[in-house]
Amino acid sequence: MLRRTYDGQTCSIARTLEVVGERWTLLIVRDAARGVTRFDGFLARLPIARNVLSDRLATLVRHGVLDRVQYQDRPPRHEYRLTAKGRELVPVLLSLMAWGDRHLGDDAGPPVVAEHAECGGPIDVHMTCRQCEGAVAPAEVVTREARRVGHVTRDV
Amino acid sequence: MLRRTYDGQTCSIARTLEVVGERWTLLIVRDAARGVTRFDGFLARLPIARNVLSDRLATLVRHGVLDRVQYQDRPPRHEYRLTAKGRELVPVLLSLMAWGDRHLGDDAGPPVVAEHAECGGPIDVHMTCRQCEGAVAPAEVVTREARRVGHVTRDV
Numbered sequence: 001m002l003r004r005t006y007d008g009q010t011c012s013i014a015r016t017l018e019v020v021g022e023r024w025t026l027l028i029v030r031d032a033a034r035g036v037t038r039f040d041g042f043l044a045r046l047p048i049a050r051n052v053l054s055d056r057l058a059t060l061v062r063h064g065v066l067d068r069v070q071y072q073d074r075p076p077r078h079e080y081r082l083t084a085k086g087r088e089l090v091p092v093l094l095s096l097m098a099w100g101d102r103h104l105g106d107d108a109g110p111p112v113v114a115e116h117a118e119c120g121g122p123i124d125v126h127m128t129c130r131q132c133e134g135a136v137a138p139a140e141v142v143t144r145e146a147r148r149v150g151h152v153t154r155d156v
Numbered sequence: 157m158l159r160r161t162y163d164g165q166t167c168s169i170a171r172t173l174e175v176v177g178e179r180w181t182l183l184i185v186r187d188a189a190r191g192v193t194r195f196d197g198f199l200a201r202l203p204i205a206r207n208v209l210s211d212r213l214a215t216l217v218r219h220g221v222l223d224r225v226q227y228q229d230r231p232p233r234h235e236y237r238l239t240a241k242g243r244e245l246v247p248v249l250l251s252l253m254a255w256g257d258r259h260l261g262d263d264a265g266p267p268v269v270a271e272h273a274e275c276g277g278p279i280d281v282h283m284t285c286r287q288c289e290g291a292v293a294p295a296e297v298v299t300r301e302a303r304r305v306g307h308v309t310r311d312v
Contacts, residue, residue, distance in 0.1 A: 006166070010254075010267045011186075011251045011253075011267055012184075012253045012254075012255075012256025012260065012261070012266060012267065012268070013182065013183065013186055013223060013249055013253045014183060014255035014256075014258045015256040015260040016252045016253070016255050016260060017182060017183070017252065018260075019260070021177075021179065021182070023177065024307060026173060026177070027162070027165070027167075027169065027170060027173070030167075030169055033297075044259055057200045058266065058295060062280060064259075072283055075263060080188070085259055087294040087295060088258070088259070088294055089255060090283075090294035090297055091251040091255075091281055091282070091283055091294070092248065092251045092252055092255060093169055093284070094283060094297070095247040095248045095251050095281070096168070096172045096173065096232060096248055097167075097168045097169045097172070098168075098171045098247075099168075099172050099244055099245060099247075099248060100167075100168025100169060100170075100171040100172035101168045102244070103220075103241055103244070104168065104171040104172060104175070104260070105168070105254050105260065106172075109302060110168060111166045111167055111168060111298050111301065111302060112167060112168070112300065112301055112302060113299065113300050113302045114193060114297050114298070114299050115284035115297075115298050115299070115300060116287065116288065116290070116292050116297070116298075117295075117296045117298045118285075118288065118290075118296060119285060119287050119288045119290075120287070121285040121286050121287020121288055122228075122285070122286045122287065122295070123283050123284070123285055123286070123292050123297060124283065124284055124285075124286055125247055125251070125282070125283050126247070126279060126281070126282070126284065127246075127247055127250060127279050127280065127281050128279070128280055128282065129272035129274075129275060129277040129278070129279055129280075130278045130279070130280055131272065131275050131276050131277020131278065132272065132274065132275045132277055133275070134272070134275075136272050136279050138243040138244055138245075138246035138247070138274075139243060140245055140272060140273045141189075141270050141273065141279060142270070142271050142272075142273045143190060143248070143268050143269065143270050143271070144268065144271060145267065145268055146265060146266055149231075
């Protein structure tokens with residue numbers, strides 16, 4: 001009964017977790033977004049085995065989250081650069097970070113703060129309604145299965 | 157070398173993944189947010205073994221994401237209700253969903269749409285700056301390690 005993947009789930013959350021839900025993967029994306037590009041750079045920041053890191057990087061390259069680029073000829077050396085598609089995971093990272101800051105923090109406060117490059121202000125991730133343009137609280141989100149007309153399920 | 161947890165990471169993303177990063181956990185939170193409350197209800201929607209589901213539910217209860225509430229005396233039966241803390245994971249779910257809709261979709265369009273309960277409009281997850289109040293693109297996010305004064309790292 002226990003499947004090892006989310007393949008059977010027709011759901012964009014499950015599909016996304018197929019790409020970035022494996023242990024360490026989102027932390028690799030986090031570090032790539034912070035400017036880490038080289039294998040040894042990731043290895044220095046994450047306490048994982050080389051073969052696991054290799055495997056996760058290959059998955060991210062295969063899905064176009066990272067580009068693998070040769071930066072040196074002899075010997076050949078490659079680095080990993082976050083693509084535009086990969087960078088669009090930043091709201092996922094910041095919403096995970098905001099939840100952790102709020103609920104899993106310690107007395108020393110948030111370990112890392114996200115700021116707007118242009119003005120240095122703190123960044124909020126939030127939900128708004130494209131129609132009424134109002135802010136949307138978590139309890140005000142409903143979901144609808146778009147492929148079954150008229151079928152409405154409350155919340156997310 | 158390979159650790160099984162993210163414990164050594166002083167990072168709110170890693171801490172959050174300690175709670176919700178295990179395989180299936182975010183999909184359980186997704187279904188709880190959609191109104192599923194009973195063990196068999198989760199089991200019917202997720203192709204996982206009973207013992208794995210038990211284990212994940214227990215973790216979520218321990219961390220205050222779900223409340224375990226007795227709803228029947230004889231025999232005793234319990235249900236699982238998303239707490240306010242758990243509901244604050246909705247932006248995480250919606251940002252994962254938005255990325256999947258955009259990058260992993262098929263021709264049939266998004267399987268599920270998130271709407272504002274009040275007006276039925278579509279919901280966007282986005283980033284804004286609390287200082288200049290402008291919209292913030294992923295490439296405009298910088299992070300700073302808050303515990304090392306003056307140390308700035310570009311991006312997320």
